[in-house]
Amino acid sequence: MAEVDKACCSLPAVTTHDYKLNGTYNKLAGLDVYTTGPPHSTRALIAVYDVFGFAPQTLQGADLLSHSLDALVLMPDFFEGKPLPLSLYPPDTDEKKKTAGKFMQGTASIDANVGKLGEVVKEAKVKYETVKGWGCYGLCWGGKMAVLRSGAGTEFKAAGTAHPGRLAKEDAENLTIPFICLFSKEDGTPELMKEYWEVLEKSKENVVEKYGSMHHGWMGARANLEDKENLKEFERGYTHLASFFAKHL
Template identity: 55%
Template sequence: MADSTLNPACCARTAVVTGTYTPKGAYEEIAGLNTYTTGPTTSTHAIILIYDVFGLTSQTIQGADRLAAATSALVLVPDFFKGEPIDQDVFPMDTDEKKARATKFMTTKADFREAVSAVLAVRKEAEEKFSRVESWGAFGLCWGGKVTALISGEGTLFKAAGTAHPGRLATEEAERMMIPYCCLFSKEDGTPEQMDAYTKALKNNGQDNLVERYSNMHHGWMGARANLEDEDNVKEYEKGYDQVASFFKKHL
C-alpha cells in the first residue's frame, strides 16, 4: 500500500474515553521527549512502545504496564507528538476539511521519517541512561506499527519488533525485515488481499515471525480505540498484550 493511501478503518473512529486507570510508571525526559517509563530500570531488556496517532492515551499506558509486568522489561513510551496528537474531531474523516487537517498532521508531526529518527534518538540516549540494557525491542500501534516496520530492515539496532493493527501496509517492508517481527491483525487493517500479501511476506522472509489475525476485533483494539468497558475487547486486549509479551520474552 502506498504511503499516501489511508486504510478506511483508520479514518472511521475516534479514540475511546476510558475509566480511571492509575499508571504504574513515571514520566521523564529522554531525547527531548516526555517519556512514560515503566518496568524495572535495571532490566537487561527494553521495549520502545510507539503509540497511535491519539498519543499517550490511558489504554496505551495500561498496555505498556502490562507488557512490562509480563516481560520484566523496561518499557518506554515517548511522546513523539509533544502533547499535541491528532485532533479527535477529525474523525470520522467525512469531509474535505477533516481530511485536509488529517493530512497536514500526518505530513508534519506524524511524518514517518522524522519518527524513525526520533525513535533512534530515544534508543541512543536511553542506552546511556539505562546502561544494563543489552537488547532492544520496539512495538507499534497502527501509526507506530508503520514506524517499527521501517526500523526493522537492514542495519536495524533492534533485536525484535512488532505491531498490532498495523497502519499503511507495505509488503516490501515485510520482505526486507532482518529481525523477528510480531504482527497482530484486526479484521480491518486493509483489504483481505493486502493483509494476505503482508502475511505471506512475513512468513517467507526467513525470520522467526509471529502473525495472527484477530478476526473479531476492530482496528485499534489494543490502542486508543480499545473499549475497556466491553468484555470482548478487554479479553482480546489482554490476550494481545500477553501474546506480544511472550514474543519478546522469546526474542529479546
Template identity: 45%
Template sequence: MASPACCRIPPVSADYTPQGTWDTVADFKTYIAKSPTAGSTAPKRGLIFLYDAFGFAPQTLQGVDRLAQLLGDDAVVILPDLLEGTHPEFSWLPADTPEKQALVKGWFDAVGDYHKSKPKLLRVRQAAGARFASVQSWGVFGLCWGGKPAVLASGQHNEGEGRRINVSGTAHPGALAAADAEALTIPHIVLASKDEPAEVVSQYKEILEGGQKGKTGVVETYATMNHGWMGVRAKLDVEDDRKEYERGYKQVADFFNKHL
C-alpha cells in the same frame, strides 16, 4: 498515509491510573513503566513502545504497564512522546467531510510523517541505550501510527551500537506495506484487526511465516476486533474486547520474551 480505518472509527475513552513514572529521554517526554517488583534487578532487556497517533491515552498506558509486567523484572519498557504533544483532534474523526480529511492529511504531512519519525525513534534508542546501560537487547513495538516507524527502523541499516534493534512488532498497523516486511532483518510480530487490508496482511504472513530465508515472525488477524482495539479505541468496558485486548498484549509479550 493513515490507515483508512483509523480515519473512520472515532476513539473511545477508558479510565486507568498509570503505574509508571514520567521522565525525559532524548528530550522527549517519556513514560517509564514499572513491573510490580521493578528495581530488584538491573534490566537486561529494553522495549520502546510507540503509541498510536493520539498519544498518552489511558488504554495505551495500561498496555505499556501490562507489557512491563509480562516481560518481568529484567526488562524496562518506555513510551516516548515522539509526536511532542501534537496529535489529531478527536473531532476530526470520522473523517467524513472534505474539511476533516484535509485536517487529517495536514497533520500527517506536518507532524505525523512516518519517515521523519524514524530518526526520532533512533535518537530515543541511542539515548535509552546510554541511560539503561545494562540492557543488552532492545525491541520496539508500535500501535497503528507507531507501528510504521517501528518496522522502518527494523529493516535496512539495522546494526551498530546504540542503533541495533533486535525484535519488533505492531498491532493494528497503519500504512501496512509488504515491502517493509521484505526489508525486515529481525523477528517481527503483526497483530491485525478485521479492518486492515486483508491482501497485505496475507502478504506479510507469507513473507514472515512462509519459510523465506532469514525471516522470522508471527502474523495473526483478530477477526472480531476493530482497528485500534489495543490502543486508544480499546473498549475495556466490553467483555469480549477486553479479553482480546488482554490476549493481544499477552501474545506480544510472549513473542518478545522469546526473541528479546
C-alpha cells in the same frame, strides 16, 4: 504461522476505567518519555503509540508488558503533547479529512519521526546500560515506525505491531529480526494484508495472526475496554506480545 513461546508470563488484570499509571515521565532526545518498569532490567521495549498519542489504554498496555516481562518500557511523545484528537475519527467530513491530512504530513511525518526514534534509542542505550536486549512495538502509525527500524543495522533484537498502518510488502521483505504482527479485521486492503502476511510467514521466527472480530485500534486509543469482547482480545493481544518478546529479548 510461527508459534509463540509457550512459557508466557501472566498479565495483570486490565482496568477498564480511571486507570492509574505505574510509570513516570522522563526526557530522552528532547522528548517526554513515559517510562515504566525496572530501570536496571536486562531487557527493554520502545513503545510507539498510534496517532492519538498517550491514551490511557495505550499507556496501560505499556504497563502490562512491563509487568509481564519484568522489562523497562519507554514510550516517547513524538507529537509533543499535540496528538490527533480522537474526536476527528472517523474522518467523515471534508474538514476532518483536511485536519487529519495536515497532521499526517506534518507532526506525524514518518520520515521525520523514524529519525527521532533512532535518537531516542541511541540515548536510551547510554542511559540504561544494563539492558542487553532491546525491542520495539508499535500500534497502527507506530507499527510503521517499528517495521522501518527493523531492517539492516537495526538496534533491536525483535519488534512488532498490532493493527498495523500503512502496510507495504517491501517493509516486511526488509526485516532482519523476528517480528510479530497482530492484524485486526480491517488493516488496509485485503490484498495488502495478504501480501504482508505471506512475506512474514516465510520465517518461522515471525508470528502473524488475525484478530478477526476486532476493529482497527483495539489495542490502542480506540480500545473500548467496557466491551467484553474488546477487553478479552485486548488482554489476549498484550499476552501475545509478551510471549513473543519473552522469547526473543
